[in-house]
Amino acid sequence: MFQNVLIAEDQNTINKGVERTLNELNIPNVITAQYCDDALLKLKAALRIDLPFNLLITDLSFKADHRKRTLTSGEELIEAVKAIQPDLKIIVFSVEHRIGKIKSLIDTYDIDAYVEKGREESIELKKAIHTILEDKMYCSPSIAQLLRNVDDISQTDLYDELLLQLLAKGLKREQIANYFKEKDFPARSLSSIEKRINKLKVLFDAHTSEQLIAIAIDRGLI
Amino acid sequence: MFQNVLIAEDQNTINKGVERTLNELNIPNVITAQYCDDALLKLKAALRIDLPFNLLITDLSFKADHRKRTLTSGEELIEAVKAIQPDLKIIVFSVEHRIGKIKSLIDTYDIDAYVEKGREESIELKKAIHTILEDKMYCSPSIAQLLRNVDDISQTDLYDELLLQLLAKGLKREQIANYFKEKDFPARSLSSIEKRINKLKVLFDAHTSEQLIAIAIDRGLI
DNA sequence: TTATTCCTTACGGTATACCATAGTACAATG
DNA sequence: CATTGTACTATGGTATACCGTAAGGAATAA
Numbered sequence: 328m329f330q331n332v333l334i335a336e337d338q339n340t341i342n343k344g345v346e347r348t349l350n351e352l353n354i355p356n357v358i359t360a361q362y363c364d365d366a367l368l369k370l371k372a373a374l375r376i377d378l379p380f381n382l383l384i385t386d387l388s389f390k391a392d393h394r395k396r397t398l399t400s401g402e403e404l405i406e407a408v409k410a411i412q413p414d415l416k417i418i419v420f421s422v423e424h425r426i427g428k429i430k431s432l433i434d435t436y437d438i439d440a441y442v443e444k445g446r447e448e449s450i451e452l453k454k455a456i457h458t459i460l461e462d463k464m465y466c467s468p469s470i471a472q473l474l475r476n477v478d479d480i481s482q483t484d485l486y487d488e489l490l491l492q493l494l495a496k497g498l499k500r501e502q503i504a505n506y507f508k509e510k511d512f513p514a515r516s517l518s519s520i521e522k523r524i525n526k527l528k529v530l531f532d533a534h535t536s537e538q539l540i541a542i543a544i545d546r547g548l549i
Numbered sequence: 550m551f552q553n554v555l556i557a558e559d560q561n562t563i564n565k566g567v568e569r570t571l572n573e574l575n576i577p578n579v580i581t582a583q584y585c586d587d588a589l590l591k592l593k594a595a596l597r598i599d600l601p602f603n604l605l606i607t608d609l610s611f612k613a614d615h616r617k618r619t620l621t622s623g624e625e626l627i628e629a630v631k632a633i634q635p636d637l638k639i640i641v642f643s644v645e646h647r648i649g650k651i652k653s654l655i656d657t658y659d660i661d662a663y664v665e666k667g668r669e670e671s672i673e674l675k676k677a678i679h680t681i682l683e684d685k686m687y688c689s690p691s692i693a694q695l696l697r698n699v700d701d702i703s704q705t706d707l708y709d710e711l712l713l714q715l716l717a718k719g720l721k722r723e724q725i726a727n728y729f730k731e732k733d734f735p736a737r738s739l740s741s742i743e744k745r746i747n748k749l750k751v752l753f754d755a756h757t758s759e760q761l762i763a764i765a766i767d768r769g770l771i
Numbered sequence: 772t773t774a775t776t777c778c779t780t781a782c783g784g785t786a787t788a789c790c791a792t793a794g795t796a797c798a799a800t801g
Numbered sequence: 802c803a804t805t806g807t808a809c810t811a812t813g814g815t816a817t818a819c820c821g822t823a824a825g826g827a828a829t830a831a
Contacts, residue, residue: 339671340566347565361668390667445612446583449561495763497756500788516810521789534719536788537762541717544766722818738780743819758818 328352329416329456331378334359335366335385335404336420345384345420348449352456363389363398367407374412382456383408387421405436416459418442420452425547426473427488433464433474440465486512490523491543494536500524551638551678553578553600557588557607557626558642567606567642570671574678585611585620589629596634604678605630609643627658638681640664642674647769648695649710655686655696662687708734712745713765716758722746 332354334345342359349357358380360366366385373379387401398404401419408415418440423429429441440455442448442465451467458465466474486507493503500520507515514523524536531546533539543549554576556567564581571579580602582588588607595601609623620626623641630637640662645651651663662677664670664687673689680687688696708729715725722742729737736745746758753768755761765771 337668338563338666339668340563340570340666340674341560342566343569343671344562344565347569348562392668444560444562446559446561446614449565452562494757494759497760499757514809518810518812519808522809525789535716535721537716537758538719540759540762541766541771544763549763736779740780740782741778744779747819 328460329354329381331356331373331380332358332382332384333366333369333373333380335363335383335401337361337386337389341386344449345452348452352453361389362394362396363400363404364396366404367398367411370408370412370415379412380415382416382418382459384418384420384452387419387423402432402436405432405438409436418452418455418459418465420444420448424470425549426470429470430474441467441470443467443470445469486514487523487527488548490520491527491540492549494524495540495544495549550574550682551576551603553595553602554580554604554606555588555591555595555602556581557585557605557623559583559608559611563608566671567674570674574675583611584616584618585622585626586618588626589620589633592630592634592637601634602637604638604640604681606640606642606674609641609645624654624658627654627660631658640674640677640681640687642666642670646692646695647771648692649707651692652696663689663692665689665692667691708736709745709749710770712742713749713762714771716746717762717766717771 332349334342334357336342336345336359339361342361346357346359358369360369366383370380370383385401385404389396389400391399398407401421405417405419408417417436417438419432419438420442422444424443432438433441439459442451442455445467455465490503493506498506501517504515504517504520507520514520524539527543528534528536528539531539531542533542540549554571556564556579558564558567558581561583564583568579568581580591582591588605592602592605607623607626611618611622613621620629623643627639627641630639639658639660641654641660642664644666646665654660655663661681664673664677667689677687712725715728720728723739726737726739726742729742736742746761749765750756750758750761753761753764755764762771
């Protein structure tokens with residue numbers, strides 16, 4: 328079992344809760360950090376005295392407050408950690424459910440587990456830890472399901488996702504068409520872009536494009 | 550000190566954490582519920598055997614899963630609770646920071662405390678409990694600040710918030726104008742609605758109304 | 772009181788979005 | 802090869818959004 332575990336999570340109560348879960352697994356040393364910067368410092372300090380952490384459990388989003396921050400997100404923390412201690416096992420523990428975001432996290436940083444916050448989270452955390460001990464990757468069932476599907480999703484849908492993102496970024500229909508033309512994407516004409524948007528509005532039952540964006544954000548597509 | 554406390558919160562880990570915080574206050578009976586419906590059942594059962602809960606700590610949002618739900622949010626739970634046990638003390642414990650939502654919660658249901666989830670949440674929970682014991686209302690500092698300001702905020706801003714909500718709900722400019730006319734709000738003409746939207750776009754540096762909605766959602770205005 | 776300012780509204784022109792239709796290119800099929 | 806079907810595109814008309822201007826009214830200041 329892991330001996331030294333660091334939890335990076337700003338919510339006080341969650342820290343207490345995760346600590347208790349880890350206690351139940353008989354992990355002797357559990358340290359918490361409420362800021363990414365603190366987490367990195369503690370990792371470095373532990374390395375220096377030759378008592379490195381074996382596992383990092385980190386959230387993705389950290390609230391801003393009065394303190395000045397260098398690292399502002401779990402993703403930045405992970406990147407910094409990989410630079411100083413590449414073999415450290417990492418569990419990401421977050422409410423994030425945008426599959427694109429999670430996939431890129433897995434692909435880019437090769438994290439060891441993704442546990443989605445929710446009702447059964449502490450059971451899942453335990454499972455994740457046991458799975459990692461066997462050098463395998465763990466993922467919450469709901470997310471694993473989505474990950475399996477993500478490869479099946481037709482290219483079209485990915486273009487739809489991009490289209491929604493561009494709309495949310497403030498591009499007009501014609502600008503989007505030009506963007507698609509530059510990138511040499513299929514269905515790049517203004518007419519096709521309009522058709523696509525219309526299709527999405529029907530799909531999501533949106534009356535206006537403003538509502539379409541609101542729905543897309545709500546469903547985590549953007 | 551309170552003897553019987555019920556926590557309604559879907560996140561397992563937070564339940565554990567809050568439990569520990571309440572233990573530190575020497576509260577003997579702490580029960581948790583991961584569904585609003587369960588919370589209501591437990592409150593009713595406790596009333597029936599004449600051992601009612603003295604305090605409810607509840608989140609606002611509960612994830613949907615396979616289970617069929619009657620009550621789907623903390624707000625609905627609070628409404629139901631007020632019907633069967635109007636004198637029960639209630640602490641709302643949530644990440645919600647939209648001040649309009651919180652204000653309506655306080656005004657409508659007369660909740661006893663609002664604690665915003667964040668770094669110092671468990672300290673705040675303790676403060677909230679001590680304050681409630683003296684029959685006073687508690688509110689997280691950040692929120693209290695906003696509440697003090699909310700009365701100063703010109704009505705205009707509240708109408709702007711509503712306008713953004715209506716846009717996100719899929720109403721067209723003209724429909725919004727009609728809505729404002731029905732409610733007898735100021736600046737209810739189509740022209741004024743257009744000007745308002747334009748002002749908001751300048752304010753938020755949005756190129757299109759789609760982007761405006763995206764930004765408004767991002768900032769928690771909707 | 773008049774003058775000034777601010778807010779609201781009406782109106783008109785332009786740009787963009789929306790929608791239907793038809794034409795074209797290309798692949799699959801017989 | 803012709804035929805069919807599908808996806809993409811072009812085009813034009815209508816509706817809506819966008820933007821400027823000016824008129825009217827209420828509140829305020831001189």
